[in-house]
Amino acid sequence: MSDTERVLIAGGGVGGLALAQALRHRGVDVVVYEQDPTPATRSQGYRIHIDANGNAALRSCLSAETFDLVRDTSGANDDTLGSYTHQLREVMTQHFPGVTDELITCVDRNAFRRALLTGLGDAVRFGRTLTGYRVTESGRVQVEFAEGGVDEGDLLVGADGIGSAVRRQLLPQAGVKDLGIRCVYGRMTLTEATEALLPEVLEHGFNWVADETGCGAGFAPVRFRSRPDGAADYLMVTLLATPERLGVSDEQLFTHPPQRLCEIAAKAVGDWHPQLMELFAHADPETFFPIKMRAGERVEAWQSGPVTLLGDAIHTMPPFGGVGANTALQDAATLAGELLSAARGEKPLLEAVAAYERIMLPHGFDTIDSSLQLAAQMFGETGYRGGQAAATLP
Numbered sequence: 001m002s003d004t005e006r007v008l009i010a011g012g013g014v015g016g017l018a019l020a021q022a023l024r025h026r027g028v029d030v031v032v033y034e035q036d037p038t039p040a041t042r043s044q045g046y047r048i049h050i051d052a053n054g055n056a057a058l059r060s061c062l063s064a065e066t067f068d069l070v071r072d073t074s075g076a077n078d079d080t081l082g083s084y085t086h087q088l089r090e091v092m093t094q095h096f097p098g099v100t101d102e103l104i105t106c107v108d109r110n111a112f113r114r115a116l117l118t119g120l121g122d123a124v125r126f127g128r129t130l131t132g133y134r135v136t137e138s139g140r141v142q143v144e145f146a147e148g149g150v151d152e153g154d155l156l157v158g159a160d161g162i163g164s165a166v167r168r169q170l171l172p173q174a175g176v177k178d179l180g181i182r183c184v185y186g187r188m189t190l191t192e193a194t195e196a197l198l199p200e201v202l203e204h205g206f207n208w209v210a211d212e213t214g215c216g217a218g219f220a221p222v223r224f225r226s227r228p229d230g231a232a233d234y235l236m237v238t239l240l241a242t243p244e245r246l247g248v249s250d251e252q253l254f255t256h257p258p259q260r261l262c263e264i265a266a267k268a269v270g271d272w273h274p275q276l277m278e279l280f281a282h283a284d285p286e287t288f289f290p291i292k293m294r295a296g297e298r299v300e301a302w303q304s305g306p307v308t309l310l311g312d313a314i315h316t317m318p319p320f321g322g323v324g325a326n327t328a329l330q331d332a333a334t335l336a337g338e339l340l341s342a343a344r345g346e347k348p349l350l351e352a353v354a355a356y357e358r359i360m361l362p363h364g365f366d367t368i369d370s371s372l373q374l375a376a377q378m379f380g381e382t383g384y385r386g387g388q389a390a391a392t393l394p
């Protein structure tokens with residue numbers, strides 16, 4: 001990789017932006033194409049847990065100033081993971097050792113993205129949806145966009161998430177499995193009045209509450225260390241169950257307005273502890289949206305070339321265990337390390353890509369396996385249809 005070589009990244013999410021940061025602040029020519037029309041458009045979630053691996057990857061990708069900005073706009077540190085019955089009886093509580101103020105333990109997805117955009121300027125092009133690519137005779141990659149126009153670079157990195165257009169073309173055989181669990185995802189703004197509704201045991205960390213019917217809910221507060229403009233502290237509230245347990249078909253779930261989803265969640269916990277019911281009753285109805293729980297199916301290594309994949313685009317991670325963003329960040333750090341080594345003339349570009357894929361592929365899919373094992377423990381026989389998942393999505 002020479003000084004004049006250019007890296008194209010499809011997708012300005014967690015992994016794509018971390019990679020762009022790592023390359024840009026060390027002088028590599030990089031451009032990110034993101035389909036969202038603006039940086040504030042987000043629908044994939046609210047709170048993201050960042051673990052020790054995610055911290056190390058962020059340290060390696062970001063300048064010290066950008067890392068500090070991410071940390072300063074992150075959620076106040078927490079070190080607990082709790083599990084309770086739907087009547088709020090403790091099942092177990094775990095405290096993680098070694099959580100210091102220097103570490104990031106949770107971020108708000110929007111604030112995180114804003115911080116990851118710092119200093120990238122016009123290297124990130126919003127409102128650009130990559131539809132496909134072609135490798136030219138000289139071995140470069142030409143990409144095209146739904147909005148029109150083309151661009152060319154020496155390497156294309158598909159960091160375009162679960163529905164990756166780059167994966168569809170590079171690995172048409174790769175499947176993403178529907179786990180048969182649906183998530184209704186929302187939040188409750190924390191005010192003096194709503195803080196008073198929070199059961200003491202849910203005031204910190206991430207807490208999982210479940211009944212015996214395969215219905216579970218995750219609660220986790222985000223209290224910003226330093227509140228970004230327009231942001232308020234909140235409690236993330238998620239409800240996970242099969243469509244049968246929720247009493248709605250997929251068709252209904254994915255067409256209902258947010259307010260109706262909030263009602264569905266509140267109804268599903270209708271016989272839970274009154275304090276838990278209150279949290280759904282006081283959640284912000286307009287913040288709710290539905291998600292299908294999915295997981296990438298393991299793919300064999302392919303012949304490395306000038307197009308590669310990163311994060312959910314290759315190993316679509318289910319949310320159990322909160323490892324998807326952390327794994328995407330690790331991919332970004334590994335790929336950046338290899339590309340920077342190529343930029344220093346230590347190896348050819350394609351050798352760097354191959355070295356990255358040798359680490360990323362087994363690591364990504366082993367992490368999916370661990371996340372699915374956790375799902376099986378959480379949902380048992382009732383909910384999770386892991387082995388015989390209902391459908392394999394294209």
Ligand SMILES: Cc1cc2nc3c(=O)[nH]c(=O)nc-3n(C[C@H](O)[C@H](O)[C@H](O)COP(=O)(O)OP(=O)(O)OC[C@H]3O[C@@H](n4cnc5c(N)ncnc54)[C@H](O)[C@@H]3O)c2cc1C
Nearest residue numbers: 011013014015035049130160161311312322323324325326
């Ligand atoms: C409810 C929920 C909770 C989660 N909680 C956690 C957690 O606590 N911790 C954790 O580590 N992980 C968590 N995850 C997983 C995590 O969000 C993902 O694994 C992570 O965001 C993957 O990062 P990525 O960069 O690969 O993809 P994304 O962050 O999804 O970014 C992909 C980007 O590509 C863009 N894009 C898509 N197609 C195109 C295109 N054709 N052209 C241009 N741009 C395109 C998208 O708009 C998006 O910005 C959670 C996921 C969910 C659904």
